[in-house]
Amino acid sequence: MKLISAGETAANTNNIPVEAGEDLARIGEMAKKYGVTLRTLRFYEDKGLLNPQRDGSTRLYTRRDKARLKLILLGRKVGFSLRDVKQMMDLYDPTGSNTKQLRLALDKSEKQLARLQKQRALIDDAINELSGSMTAVRQMLAERTTPQASVAS
Amino acid sequence: MKLISAGETAANTNNIPVEAGEDLARIGEMAKKYGVTLRTLRFYEDKGLLNPQRDGSTRLYTRRDKARLKLILLGRKVGFSLRDVKQMMDLYDPTGSNTKQLRLALDKSEKQLARLQKQRALIDDAINELSGSMTAVRQMLAERTTPQASVAS
DNA sequence: TATAGAATTGACGTAAACGTAAAGGGCGCC
């Protein structure tokens, strides 16, 4: 739990408003807390999905970054691409009603839901086909072992 | 329906047993018949999944190749990798009982079935999570438009 | 015989989401 508690490090001479008492986390803590790798966090930043502050070169994640990360992970969980997630998050405007953002999200969600349902159907098909084949194979194996048993008896 | 009907082409001077009257197909016909691209067929060959005869340099697919292709496509449909498919097909021994092959297939199938069921569960989760979010978003949008309605009325 | 339509090989490109070095800076601590 090494937050930036006491004085800023020597590098923090530029007056970044650090909002004393904010719970800033460094990349390692973030990674553990959310079950992702460092690489992932840097990757998300690279793709413009996160924008942590810096203390010198060290990334400092605010609770805003944490909220964004949660959103990203939720998006990924339901199958959105990072592109989609970014596109939706980029529309966020703290001064507006965000109606457009919500509409876009809903729109994308409907499509994604359709995709998911289609996927589900495909998987169901695959499961059926596969268990059918398995039954057949079991049959074949059975017909190959039972004759021996009949001979043995 | 352009089979190799009449005489062999000039290139077929080497005595490949063409099994007169066999329904040999060239790559284009195969592709259409099974809904794959030429590239795919060459790719499968490259990976050792298919082994069509040659008339000169032209690939000629026998019904054996067709059967193999069907198996490949079935495998792909149920989510096996080409590697897996190859591994299973490679065990085929026309002189033996193929018990080993069947066992391997069954084994892989069980694992694949488990994977599919896990995937299904994941998708179900995603669907639930997503529709939950969608409901919430719809709520937010509704709360934003109804006030106007109440003003209008 | 000219030309269009197949076929060939070879090789680089694509997508997504990171993994995995490599090489180094900075900090706290005993």
Place this chain on the structure above:
DNA sequence: GGCGCCCTTTACGTTTACGTCAATTCTATA
């Protein structure tokens, strides 16, 4: 004052199943 740990950037590698040229050759047909 050296160790270990955390952090940094850069950049190539991975996976899978093909797509997409490019340059050429072969074949059938008019």
